[in-house]
Amino acid sequence: MAKRSASNLPWLLGVGGLLCLLLLWWLGVRLFGSADGLAARFAPAATLASLLELLGRAELYEHVLVSLKRILVGLALALLVGVPLGLLIGSYRHLEAATTPAFQFLRMISPLSWMPVVVMLMGVGDQPIYFLLAFAAVWPILLNTAAGVRQLDPRWLQLSRSLSATRWETLRKVILPGVLGHVLTGVRLAIGILWIVLVPCEMLGVSAGLGYFILDTRDRLAYSELMAMVLLIGALGFALDSLARGLHRRWTHLP
Template sequence: MSGKPSSSLLQGGLGVAGLLCLGLLWWLGVHLFGSPDGLSARFSPEATLASLVELLGRAELYEHLLVSLKRILVGLLLALLIGVPLGLLIGSYRPLEAATTPAFQFLRMISPLSWMPVVVMLMGVGDQPIYFLLAFAAVWPILLNTAAGVRQLDPRWLQLSRSLSATRWETLRQVILPGVLGHVLTGVRLSIGILWIVLVPCEMLGVSAGLGYFILDTRDRLAYSELMAMVLLIGVLGFALDALARGLHRRWAHA
């Protein structure tokens, strides 16, 4: 038991060291290849951190953040509502899996961002095209992981359910859903990473709020240190969301 905390501390220390090395490379890149009085100085860690502290004191930053988090949540919920039922069906019926796998693999390989012009023409600007693009990006890991979870269910569980004369709904609720929950959570974690990457360019679709919009605003105002501060903040928030998803998955695995 005593080895686990020390191992966790060691891993945490190594992680912090890696982040410090990344920061050092950033500082060296700016100061070795840029001029102290030039444009590159606005992208330095010192200027970025000063702007980040200033931004954290502004109410507008939190308004943009809440808008972006809302879009992430809606996109993820839509992906769950579509991906989990489809994954359950595909994993349960081999003919359906054979019929849909080529089409799904084809669609999965199309970048969600390539749909941006089409979606804007059909839906206009605003939240609706963003929700569509986010759901399209997030649905595939959830769908495929759910289907894989169904295929890996222990057949003895299903046989036991049938021997007890359980209805399909009871089998789904008591056997299948608990059995695939770990795979669904894995798909959710992967989807969150994809959503966070796709969100920023999606928020450049003519909307007036969100982290992606705020980055464009800092560029237009030539506030480059604020732009770098937003890039840094987006990285920190994405890391926190991934850590939250990993924590939920770990908690379920040890439950």
């Protein structure tokens, strides 16, 4: 019985933290806005009512699927670029020394600052969004992959060479399994960045997605729906992070 209570404690503490956040939200609306003014549209009761209404609309799920598709495409592009580059940089010290200043410089540029340039070059639509998302997500994947290669046990590589393994066999049997945990850490970090960058990217003249729907609620002065979308974006981001965390935990606990 005591063990069961101890195992439920983190879950109960998490629920308690969310309830405290809800209480602070309610207090903020009551203290800084009038009961019948604009602030009332942002109150928890109005927001949750609008959220329940939105969940009954098929239109909402279309926007969610479009956004999730963009996240997956951006993440896939980042993996295709970041993992091979990370393997190369982690394997060759001179290449790491040559590329680190340039990569650190590019990493520090906000992806959103590229928005005007990308729109002028690619126009509006999905292509600039895919580029911006991939640019945002590639750095944690690349850096974590390179760190994973550097932390490989040298004895594994020596054993591979002693068994006359080819480079491809060493990569497939030794290096990739050894760095997968680091790659998954990079993926989790990348998902968090992607989800933050996605909403402003979807304000680039597209006609679907969560960012577009937030602009639509603003233009219609549907402020309770706007807050409902903010809640939904937070919930979806939390679910994606939990999925990535679960994959990482499952991999690191494999025998």
